[in-house]
Amino acid sequence: xxxxxxxxxxxxxxxxxxxxxxxxxxxxxxxxxxxxxxxxxxxxxxxxxxxxxxxxxxxxxxxxxxxxxxxxxxxxxxxxxxxxxxxxxxxxxxxxxxxxxxxxxxxxxxxxxxxxxxxxxxxxxxxxxxxxxxxxxxxxxxxxxxxxxxxxxxxxxxxxxxxxxxxxxxxxxxxxxxxxxxxxxxxxxxxxxxxxxxxxxxxxxxxxxxxxxxxxxxxxxxxxxxxxxxxxxxxxxxxxxxxxxxxxxxxxxxxxxxxxxxxxxxxxxxxxxxxxxxxxxxxxxxxxxxxxxxxxxxxxxxxxxxxxxxxxxxxxxxxxxxxxxxxxxxxxxxxx
Amino acid sequence: xxxxxxxxxxxxxxxxxxxxxxxxxxxxxxxxxxxxxxxxxxxxxxxxxxxxxxxxxxxxxxxxxxxxxxxxxxxxxxxxxxxxxxxxxxxxxxxxxxxxxxxxxxxxxxxxxxxxxxxxxxxxxxxxxxxxxxxxxxxxxxxxxxxxxxxxxxxxxxxxxxxxxxxxxxxxxxxxxxxxxxxxxxxxxxxxxxxxxxxxxxxxxxxxxxxxxxxxxxxxxxxxxxxxxxxxxxxxxxxxxxxxxxxxxxxxxxxxxxxxxxxxxxxxxxxxxxxxxxxxxxxxxxxxxxxxxxxxxxxxxxxxxxxxxxxxxxxxxxxx
Numbered sequence: 001x002x003x004x005x006x007x008x009x010x011x012x013x014x015x016x017x018x019x020x021x022x023x024x025x026x027x028x029x030x031x032x033x034x035x036x037x038x039x040x041x042x043x044x045x046x047x048x049x050x051x052x053x054x055x056x057x058x059x060x061x062x063x064x065x066x067x068x069x070x071x072x073x074x075x076x077x078x079x080x081x082x083x084x085x086x087x088x089x090x091x092x093x094x095x096x097x098x099x100x101x102x103x104x105x106x107x108x109x110x111x112x113x114x115x116x117x118x119x120x121x122x123x124x125x126x127x128x129x130x131x132x133x134x135x136x137x138x139x140x141x142x143x144x145x146x147x148x149x150x151x152x153x154x155x156x157x158x159x160x161x162x163x164x165x166x167x168x169x170x171x172x173x174x175x176x177x178x179x180x181x182x183x184x185x186x187x188x189x190x191x192x193x194x195x196x197x198x199x200x201x202x203x204x205x206x207x208x209x210x211x212x213x214x215x216x217x218x219x220x221x222x223x224x225x226x227x228x229x230x231x232x233x234x235x236x237x238x239x240x241x242x243x244x245x246x247x248x249x250x251x252x253x254x255x256x257x258x259x260x261x262x263x264x265x266x267x268x269x270x271x272x273x274x275x276x277x278x279x280x281x282x283x284x285x286x287x288x289x290x291x292x293x294x295x296x297x298x299x300x301x302x303x304x305x306x307x308x309x310x311x312x313x314x315x316x317x318x319x320x321x322x323x324x325x326x327x328x329x330x331x332x333x334x335x336x
Numbered sequence: 337x338x339x340x341x342x343x344x345x346x347x348x349x350x351x352x353x354x355x356x357x358x359x360x361x362x363x364x365x366x367x368x369x370x371x372x373x374x375x376x377x378x379x380x381x382x383x384x385x386x387x388x389x390x391x392x393x394x395x396x397x398x399x400x401x402x403x404x405x406x407x408x409x410x411x412x413x414x415x416x417x418x419x420x421x422x423x424x425x426x427x428x429x430x431x432x433x434x435x436x437x438x439x440x441x442x443x444x445x446x447x448x449x450x451x452x453x454x455x456x457x458x459x460x461x462x463x464x465x466x467x468x469x470x471x472x473x474x475x476x477x478x479x480x481x482x483x484x485x486x487x488x489x490x491x492x493x494x495x496x497x498x499x500x501x502x503x504x505x506x507x508x509x510x511x512x513x514x515x516x517x518x519x520x521x522x523x524x525x526x527x528x529x530x531x532x533x534x535x536x537x538x539x540x541x542x543x544x545x546x547x548x549x550x551x552x553x554x555x556x557x558x559x560x561x562x563x564x565x566x567x568x569x570x571x572x573x574x575x576x577x578x579x580x581x582x583x584x585x586x587x588x589x590x591x592x593x594x595x596x597x598x599x600x601x602x603x604x605x606x607x608x609x610x611x612x613x614x615x616x617x618x619x620x621x622x623x624x625x626x627x628x629x630x631x632x633x634x635x636x637x638x639x640x641x642x643x644x645x646x647x648x649x650x651x652x653x654x655x656x
Binding site: 166167170173174175176177178179181182268271272275276277278291294295297300301307310311313314317318321 | 349350353354357358361362476477478479480481482485488489492493499590591593594595597598601602612613616617624625627628631632635
C-alpha cells in the first residue's frame with residue numbers, strides 16, 4: 001500500500017509543478033546551454049560551514065574553472081518560498097511563490113539545462129504534468145471503451161460478443177507500436193499542441209481497450225448469472241438498471257487494477273511517440289520531448305545529465321507496478 | 337488437417353482485418369501526400385487533382401480498398417508517393433533486415449531464458465531464484481527506450497561498436513568471412529538490446545511453467561526411482577513444460593516486432609522501423625499500409641511456426 005501513497009504524493013507534486021519548479025518551463029538562458037547540474041555547497045572558500053546551502057554562478061562554477069585566489073566568485077544562497085515568475089496552479093489560480101530559488105542573476109539547475117539553457121528540473125516537473133496526464137486520461141479512455149465493449153459483449157452475448165471479441169483479438173495480436181504508428185499516421189501532423197495532446201490520448205486509448213474489455217467480459221459473464229441478478233431481473237428490472245446497479249459494480253476491482261497497469265504503459269507510449277517526433281512538440285515539455293535531444297550523438301555522449309529524466313522514470317515505474325500488485329492483492333482478498 | 341485449415345482461415349481474417357482497418361483510418365484522415373502541393377501557389381490545383389486521380393485518391397473508400405486488395409493479391413502493394421516506386425520491393429529489403437534482426441534476437445532471448453528459467457524453477461525459493469527474480473523485475477521495469485539509449489551511449493562512448501547501419505562502407509570488397517564478421521559486429525548491439533528487452537517475461541514464463549510441472553506426481557515418481565535430477569529436469573519435466581512456452585513463442589514475436597521498431601530507429605538499423613517513421617511523416621499512405629501489413633504477416637508466420645512446433649514436439653496433440 002505504500003506504493004499508492006507514493007503515487008499520490010507524486011501526482012500532487014506534479015499538480016503543483018509550478019510551485020516546486022524554480023523556473024518556467026519555457027524560460028530560456030541562451031548564454032547557458034547544457035549547463036551541468038548545479039552543485040549545492042555548504043562550505044565556502046574560507047572553509048566556513050553554512051546551514052543554508054548556496055550555489056555559484058553556473059558559468060563561473062568551480063566545476064568548470066578551477067577556483068583561483070581572489071576570484072570574484074559570487075555565491076547565491078538558496079532561498080525558500082521566493083517570489084519569482086508567475087505560474088498557474090491547475091490552470092486556474094495564479095501564484096508567484098516558488099518552493100526554492102536563488103537571487104538574480106544566479107541560476108539553480110538541479111538537473112542541468114538543455115540546449116536553450118532551460119532548467120531541466122522545471123521541465124521535468126512540467127513535462128510530468130503532460131506525460132502523466134496523457135497516461136491517466138488514455139487509461140481512463142481505454143478502460144471506459146473496454147467497459148462498454150466488454151459489458152455489452154458479456155451481457156448480451158451471441159453475435160455481438162463474437163464480433164467485439166474477434167475485433168479485440170486483432171488489437172491484442174498486432175505489435176502495439178506498429179498499431180500506434182498506423183493510427184498516428186492517420187492523423188494530421190501539423191495541428192495545435194492541445195489537439196495533438198488530445199489525439200495522442202485517443203490514439204493510445206483506442207489501442208489499449210481490448211485487454212480490459214476481455215477481463216470485464218469475463219467478470220460480467222459470471223456476474224449476470226449470480227442469483228441476486230437473476231432475482232432482480234425476475235422483479236422486472238431493465239437491462240440498463242441491472243448493468244448499472246448489479247453487474248458493473250462487480251467489475252470495479254478489475255478496473256482499478258487495470259488502470260494502474262495501463263497508466264505506466266501509456267506514459268511510456270507517450271514518451272516513445274514524442275521521442276520519435278510524433279507527439280507533443282516544442283515548447284511544450286513532456287518526458288518524451290526531454291529525451292528526444294538524446295537522439296543527437298553529441299548530446300548523448302557529452303552531457304550525461306540529459307539522461308537524468310530517463311533514470312528518474314525507472315523508480316516511478318517500480319512504484320506503479322508495486323501499486324498494481326497491491327491492488328490485485330486487495331482485490332483478491334475482497335473477492336474471497 | 338482441419339486444425340491447420342482453421343488456423344489458416346484465422347490468419348487470413350487477421351490480414352484482411354488489419355489491411356481494412358489501416359486503409360480506412362488513413363483514407364478517412366484529413367489531408368494526404370499531395371496536400372502540401374495544394375498550398376503551393378506555383379502548382380495549379382488542376383495538376384494536383386490530376387495526380388490524385390492518377391493514384392486513385394479521389395475515389396470512394398471502398399472502391400479504393402477493392403483496387404488495393406485486388407493488386408495486393410498479385411503482390412503489388414501500390415506505389416510509394418515519396419519514393420515514386422512500387423512499395424513491395426522497397427519493403428522487401430527492409431523486411432529482410434528486420435527479419436534477420438528479430439530472428440537472431442528471438443533465438444538469443446530464448447537461449448538465455450530457458451536455462452535461467454529452468455535453473456530458478458529447480459532452485460525454487462533458494463537465494464539464486466530470488467536474486468534472479470530481482471534481476472528480471474529490474475529488467476522488466478527498465479523502459480525499452482532507456483535500454484536502447486544506454487546501448488547507443490555505450491557505442492558512442494566506447495567506439496567498440498558501430499553506431500548504426502548494417503555494413504561498413506567497403507562491404508562489397510570484403511571476403512566472405514570478413515563480410516560475416518562485419519555483419520555480426522553491426523548486429524551485436526541491436527540484437528543485444530532486443531533480446532534484453534524481451535527477456536524478462538520469457539524467463540518468468542519458463543520458470544512458472546517448470547514449477548508447475550515439477551509439482552506433478554509423475555516427477556515425484558521419477559525422483560523416487562532415483563533418476564538423476566538433471567535428467568528429471570531436462571528429459572522429464574522440460575518437454576511437458578514446453579507446451580505453453582511454444583504458444584508463448586508465437587506471442588513473443590509481436591512484442592519483439594514492436595521493440596525492433598524502436599531499436600531500429602535508435603540504433604540505426606536499416607529495417608522497417610526507420611522507413612515506417614519516414615512514411616508516416618510524409619503521409620505516404622501505401623508505404624504505411626504495406627509496413628503494417630508486413631508486421632501482421634511476420635506475426636502470422638510466427639504463430640504458424642509455433643503451431644507447427646507444437647505439433648512436432650507434443651505427442652498429445654494429434655492432427656486428425
